[in-house]
Amino acid sequence: MSHRQLAEDIIKHIGTEKNVHSLVHCATRLRFTLNDRSKADKAAIEKLNGVVTVMESGGQFQVVIGNTVPEVYREIGEFTNLLEDSTSSSARSSEESTSLFGKFVDIVSGIFTPLLGVMAGAGILKGLLGICINAKWLSPEDTSYQILFAASDSLFYFLPLLLAFTSARKFKANPFVAVTIAGALIYPTIQELTKGGGDVSFFGIPVVLMSYTSTVIPIILAVFVMGYIERFFNKVIHESVKNFITPLILLVTVVPLTLIVFGPFGVYAGNGIAAVLLKVFSFSPTLAGALIAMAWQVLVIFGIHWGLVPVILNNIAVHGKDHIKPATAPAVFSQAGASIGVMLKTKNKKLKSLAGSTAVSAVFGITEPAVYGVTLRLKKPFIAAVISAGVGGAIIGYSQSIAIASGLPSLLTLPIFYGQGFTGFLIGISVSFVLSIVLTYLIGFKDPVDEEDAPAASSAPASENEHGVKAAHVKSPLSGEVIKLEEVQDKAFSSGALGKGAAIIPSEGKLFAPVTGVVTTVFPTGHAYGLTSESGAEVLIHIGLDTVQLGGRHFTPKVEQGQTVTEGELLAEFDIEAIQAAGLSVTTPVIITNSGEFSDIIETEEKQVTPGQSFLHLV
Structure with missing residues (x-):
């Protein structure tokens, strides 16, 4: 049975989507919270090809599937809204355990990921056009240049429109209303x-306007707030009129709110930061250069770097030079x-290709693809870049390097920094560039390794079987008392259906x-780990029974998915007393999920074991 067919049959026999209050999954099973248990046909679900068994525990209706549970879960998401509407306690706990920075990164990545390809393409085109201008192959007055420049710049000019659409998908808001709101911000009259x-006001309320292009x-922020307003009014307005009344309310509230609140936030925050940096610069140029370089990319992410732009332009106009702009260049090159x-580090083919193309775009001065698509998404490379900058x-x-004209810092605009401190400028951007490569490579990151790129089993001796696995x-993996798998108080494990x-x-x-x-699985709640050994054995370790309900509390993972580990390396720490105090068992099954690929699996005869002691022999 295909994953899609199994998913459809499970939802059918569970009482349809309307009977499901929430749905999450753990390492082996789908965990439903049902509105009406009597509508679920447990016997019919247990008979489905692909279902190991059905259990009811902790108020959940648990459909045990095994290793393919993520695929079935994703298929359910394709034809239902259950994955978006899931509100189970375990899901909430998992969300609560995520750091604020982690949540921020997830949101930013989700919003910008759909735009990465076109961002990289537009950035490279901008760089090529810059080369053509500097080499005198084209001039800004040529219509050919103007057409190509429009193609390269349109994404960045109309960026709010595109972000409105992707933000609406992330925040579960109406994308067409979101794009309309973005359009109002860059409407010619507003510009x-x-x-x-x-002076501009909205019914007597002062409006501090700024340019919203790019x-x-x-x-x-506007779409984030809009999502809450939309959901509220969709609940209170009658079905017959809400499809046009709710958008009306959103347009007359969110557009003014953005112009009155979110715009001034960017202006005032930027101006305040500019004032602080100028004071630091007068105190210590070295310290100021370091602070500006480290802060610049963070300011760009929040869109509040514009407060420094008027200061830079004024310095160039009045004094013929500026010391702030050169300090922003290392942020670009890092x-x-x-x-x-x-x-250089990743083994993921798609990420390798994306990182290479965004690096080209970045050296031409367009860092958005690199930041949102690669470094910020992976977190550690972004930090390495900030340090290097x-x-x-x-x-x-x-x-005390200077800039004598405005322009994006890039390879193409090096001439605008020619003059005082030019040699130091070249050394600074070179150091930031090389140091960032080295730090990123040494510090590493969570690599989303392609399945086909995962380290393969080593050359097999004569004992290798037709499946490519060896004895x-x-x-x-633990210190403690050994018990037979059939003694485990969980049918999914004790039945041997998941493996011996x-x-x-x-x-x-x-x-x-x-x-x-290789660590093939680290469940988000930290209670289950999957490994594939060099011999081809697939090992599943499930700390405790039903411990997914803890939502990650009392578990501290020490490894990441895709990481290569050696025997005896610490995978995780967990609080036994706290888990037991929550009323859950700490009994930990150790399963060979591809047991069928071995002639036999022989368990240890010892009653007590310690880490590193022989536990299972795979024949």
Whole structure:
């Protein structure tokens, strides 16, 4: 049975989508919270080809599937709204355990990921056009140049429109209303009011206007707030009129709110930061250069770097030079370096290609694809780039480098920095570029390794079978008491349907790698781990029974998915007393999920084991 057919049959026999209050999954099973248990046909579901068994525990209707549960879960999401509407306690707990920075990164990645390809393409085209201008192959007056420049610049000019659409998908809001709101922000009349410089008000409320073209944060905040307003009014307005009354309310509330609140936030925040940086610059050029370089890309992400732009332009106009702009250049080159570091380090073919193309775009001055598509998404490369930028910025600040004209820092605009401190400027951007590559490569990141790129089993001796697996020993991952798998108080494990193995009642809350190989699964709640050994054995370790209900509490993962580990390496720590205090068992099954590929699996005869001791022998 296909994953799609199994998913459809489960939803059918569970009483249809309307009977499901929430749905999450763990390492082996779908966990439903039902509105009416009597509508679910347990016997029919148990007979489905692909279902191991059905259990009811902790108020959940649990359909045990095994290793393919993620695929079935995703298929359910394709034809229902259950994955979007899931509100189970375990899902909420998992969300609560995520750091604020992690949530922010997830949101930003979700919003920008659909735009990465066109962002990289537009950035490269801009760079090529810059080369053509500098080489005198084209001039800004040529219509050919103007047409191609429009193609390269339109994405960035109309960025709020595109972000409105992707933000609406992320925040579950109406995308067409969101795009309409974004369109109002860059509407010609609003742009003219911005240029006019006169007083603007909305029914007596002062409006501080700014240019919203190419901005990021204002529209994301607008759509975020819009989602809450939309859901509220959709609940209270009658079905017959809500399809046009709710959009009306959104347009007359969110557009003014954005112009009155979100725009001024960007202006005032930027101006305040500019004032602080100028004071630091007068105190210590070296420190100021480091701070500006480190902060610049963060300011760009929030769209509040514009507060520095008028200061830079004024310095060039009045004094013929500016010290702030050179310090922003290392931020650009360090992001390019971090992308190259990712390209060299990753084993994921798609990420390698994306990192390479975004690095090219970044050295041409367009860092958005690199930041939103690679470095910020992977977190550690972004931090490496910020540190590297600080080092380069300190060198540039110490050299008191200047800019004599405006323009994006890039390889193509190096001439605008020619003059005082130019040698220090070149050294600064070079150091930030190279150091970012090195730091990214050394520090590493969670690599989403392609399945086909995962380390393969080593060359097999004569004992290798037709499945490409070899005889092997699986060591004990825990200290504790050994019990037979059939004694485990969970039918999914005790029946052997998920594979053969044994279980341990741990005496210490530390889990160690039982084999040398690749970590194929780290469940988000930290209670289950899958590994594929060098011999081809697939090992599943499930700490405790029903512990997914804890939502990650009392578990501390020490490894990441895709990571290569050696036998005996610490995989996780967990609090035995806290888990037991929550009324849950800490009995930990250790399963060979591809048991069928071995002639036999022999369990240890020891009653007590310690980490590293022989536990299972795979024949």
